[in-house]
Amino acid sequence: MVEPEFWNREIETAPAEKIREVQLEGLRRTVAAALRTRFYHRRLKEIGFTSPEDIRSLDDLKRIPFTTKSDLREAYPDGLLAVERDDVVRLHTSSGTTGTPTVIYHTRSDLEHWTELTARCITATGAGRRDVFQNMMTYGLFTGGLGLHYGAELVGMLVIPVGGGNTRRQLKLMRDFRTTVVHATPSYMLHIYSRLEAENLTPQDLSLRKAFLGAEAYSESTRRKIEGLMGIDCYNSYGLSEMNGPGVAFECIFKDDMHVWEDAYIVEVIDPASGDLLGEDEEGELVMTTLQREATPLLRYRTGDLTRIRSGVCACGRSHRRIARIKGRSDDMLIINGVNVYPSQVESVLMRIPEVGTNYQIVVTKEGALDRLTVKTEIYSKMFTGDAAALEALRGRIRELLKAEILVGAVVELHEPGGLPVYEGKARRVFDERVGEQG
Amino acid sequence: MAEQINIFVENRPGRLKKVTGLLSEAGINIRAMVIQDRGDFGVMKLLVDDPYKAQRVLSKAGLATALRNVLAVVIEDRPGGLYKLAGILDEHGVNVLDGYGFVIASRREAVWCIEVEETEETRRIIEAAGFRILEDSELYQM
Structure with missing residues (x-):
């Protein structure tokens, strides 16, 4: 058995009381920072919070209203900036494809904290300074690339900052520099596999041992599929730009849910419809509060991601609570003839069928x-x-397995390998082509 | 034994062009072909002069391919030629999964390629009835 490795053993294995102590301090700091922003100053005043001392215990967090994505849009560009602009050393914005973008600012200290968290994540998987790390996430405003980059350097890995896309070059780099660890979306990893043959390669020609997979929700069957096809270990990574990016939560060598760094974040799970707080092991929307961030403090941010929180010390010795694999986003849910269907359920069925390839699409249309x-x-x-x-039999089997999982009949189409569109960053797999209001 | 190459293709314009284009580039000659249509997809079955090379070329281009054994039976190219063979198969309860034919010498000889479940046994039955089955080299060099 491999021994668990730690980047910061003291804090990663700290007892629960110690973590709560650190969290209370962090929450006060965050409220102090929040009060310096136009957005929170007004909002916190409405509930009677005018100084960090108004936070007496962690329970006081519950009195603070949620922050939503649309709040972030409204506060764009600087309504949530808590420090002097001169103290900001970087910003990341969302793509803004659906309207106004959102922005997260970072001070030097923010970046240092973020880097430390990603170093912890990388170390938790057993990767370290002897590894060659090929970062296939896009660099730039998208946080996926830069996010893990600095953590990997801090850990001492040899970093290849190739960014996303250009599969042929990715494979050449992997061979020439004997890459042992990659960071990619699960869909891109599947795409890489599907391109091996065209490059006259097999997984055995590569030195790859691990992949950090994130930036899109995917199922356990997809992880197993990639692990089986490539002969590697895959570790689930969770992050979102509002909470820095990658490095928020990560699996350790035991791959038994993702460790959230609770000295950096407070996590809660709520019922997405009512907003009521849910208990441990109950599935709902993840809500997060930053504890270390100076430039853009966020209080009770609704991530939109569906998961469960689980406590208990992991076999690796880490004490921070864990979150389950993200089931999807609360706004991903499709209502098909009155039945709730999550794309992740469909994916989970498909990826455990060996005859199914590396790409799929879900299309919903109106027929009368x-x-x-x-x-x-x-x-x-x-x-x-x-x-x-x-x-024909395969098609029938897919239809039956889907029906058993999602309770909705589906038309199953079989396509050639490489026949469906490829996305080199976040994959787009769901196409809801129904027009107008949906029941 | 002769092998044909089966290719999974989506049923949309351009697929035949893609497959034949790849084979043409690789200098592979197609002896016969048939397409099994299943609605939105189909299986293209090709008899070529170098099935292994064809498979390498097509797989490298990302297509799903498989080599399948076929019996290439020489029959007479005149009325009743195929009927005679069909009678033998029927007599022995051989179920033909798929078949297609082509002429090699007009009014004299034709070849009927069949896919069956029990290839070896069927070969014995056909040969015992006096039919000649083309060896792969004969078929590919034709």
């Missing part, structure tokens, strides 16, 4: 008064026997 779900999936070339009847 009814919704029609079409699941398009590529077939896995190595499982093709040449038999059309076997493909």
Whole structure:
């Protein structure tokens, strides 16, 4: 058995009381910073918070209203800036494809904290200074690339900052420098696998041992599929730009849910509809509060991501609470003929079928008064026997397994390997083509 | 035994062009072909002069392919030629999964390629009835 490694053993294994103590201090600091922003100054005053001393215990957090994505948009560009602009050393904005973007500022200290958290994550997977780290996440305003970059350097890995896309170059770099660890989206990792043959490579020609997979929700069956195809270990990574980016929560060598760094964040789970606080192990929307950030403090930010919180010391010895694999976003849910369906359920079914390839799409259309779900999936070339009847049977099996999982009948389309569009960053797999209001 | 290459293709314009283009570039000659249509997808079955090379080329281009054994039976190219063979198969309860034919010498000889479940046994039955089955080299060099 591999021994767990720590970047900062003292804090990572601190007893729960110690963590709560650190959190209370951090929450006061965050409220103090928040009071310096236009946005929170007004909002906190409304509930009678005018100084950090108004926070007497962690329970007082519950009195603070949630912060939403639209609050962030409203506060754009500087309504949430808590420090002098000269003290800011970097900013990241969201793409703003759906309207006004959002912005998160970082001071030098913010970046140092973020880097430390990512160093902890990397170390928790057993990766370290002997590894060659190829970062396939896009660099730039998207936090995926820069986020892990500095942590990897701090840990002492040899970092290849290639960024996203250009699969042929990725594979060449992987071979030439014997890359042992990559950071990518799960869909890009599947795409890399599907391109190996065209480059006359097999997974055995590579030195790859680990992949950090994040930036999109994916299922346990997808993880297993990638691990099986590539012969590597995959570690689930959770992050969002509002909470810095990658480095928020990560799996350790035991891959038993993701460790949240509770000295840096307070996590809560709420019922996304009512906003009521849920207990441990109950599934709901993750709400997060920053504890270390100076430039853009966020209080009770609704992440939109669905998960469960779980306490208890992990086999690795880390004491911070863990969150389960993200099931999806609360706004991802599709209502198909009155039935709630999460894309992650469909993915989970598809990825455990060996004949299914590395890409799929979910399309919902309107057929008269009814919704029609079409699941398009590529077939896995190595499982093709040449038999059309076997493909018909496969199609039937996919349909049955889907029906059992999501309780909705689906039209299943089989596509050629590489026949469906590829996304090199975050994959787009769900196409809701129903027009107008949905039931 | 002869092998044909089966290729999974989506049923949309351009797929036949793609496959034949790749083979043409690689200098592979197609002897015969048939497409098994299943609605939104199909299986293209090709008899070529170098099935292994064809598979390498097509797989490298990302297509799902599989080599399948076929029996290439020489029949007479005149009325009743195929009927005679069909009678033998029927007599022995051989179920033909798929088949297609082509002429090699007009009015004299044709080849009927069949896919069956029990290839070896079927070969014995057909040969015992006096039919000739083309070896792979004969078929590919034709």
